[in-house]
Amino acid sequence: MPRKLIYTLLLIASISLIPMGYLYKSTRDVKSKPRIQVVYDMDNQSSYGQQKENDFFADNMSMRSHPEGTVARGQLNADDAFYRGTNEVGEFITDMPVEMNMDLLERGQDRFNIFCSSCHGQSGNGDGLVHRHATILAEGLWAPPSNLTSKVVVDLPVGSIFNTITNGIRTMPAHGAQIPHQDRWAIIAYVRALQLSRNAKIDDLPADTQSALLN
């Protein structure tokens, strides 16, 4: 082969490596500008940044607030009884807005023991661990948790208890953020069961249980 041809081929071979080198370099380089894109798709669209001016709107702000009265999807919560424990004129309801059954009570027991028993005690009579510890510390300013089986709470409408769980009352903290609505009603159902059991008379028991106890 003539020398000239060999040199030319070598030259062509080395030149043909240059584009490959560029390609390799471009995949490693960090640049402030976007890379050259052959197909744009919808990658780069013009949009306003947060807190930026925008003279399209009268207030010159690009960020828009929700129109008044906007409700997020699935959060209308129009059922006052279920979501707020109130009737159409805003009074606390006295009847449970959910179906009472064993599942509800068991769920209520579970949630009550987690969220309420620390203060109100497992039987609801106000002697939870937090209360007992606070009494030992005797640092003052401790308001004892209510006895949930007392006549005062027995006489409270369920809607009022719902409101107490949701928003707290006096020194009791709100639990609305931790406990979903359905669970709040489950807890109330269980509180009612605790009240029944704590204030039960022998006449409240089924006849066969009564006779078994009496004999």
Ligand code: HEC
């Ligand atoms: C951090 C302690 C604490 C926890 C937890 C707690 N409570 Fe209370 N609760 C209190 C205290 C304290 C009071 C009494 C407030 C007062 O009278 O100043 C109270 C009062 C109440 C009352 C009486 C309200 C009234 O109208 O007088 C109800 C009903 C009640 N709690 C239910 C619950 C339920 C149900 C839970 C669980 C979801 C719960 N509490 C969790 C501390 C607690």
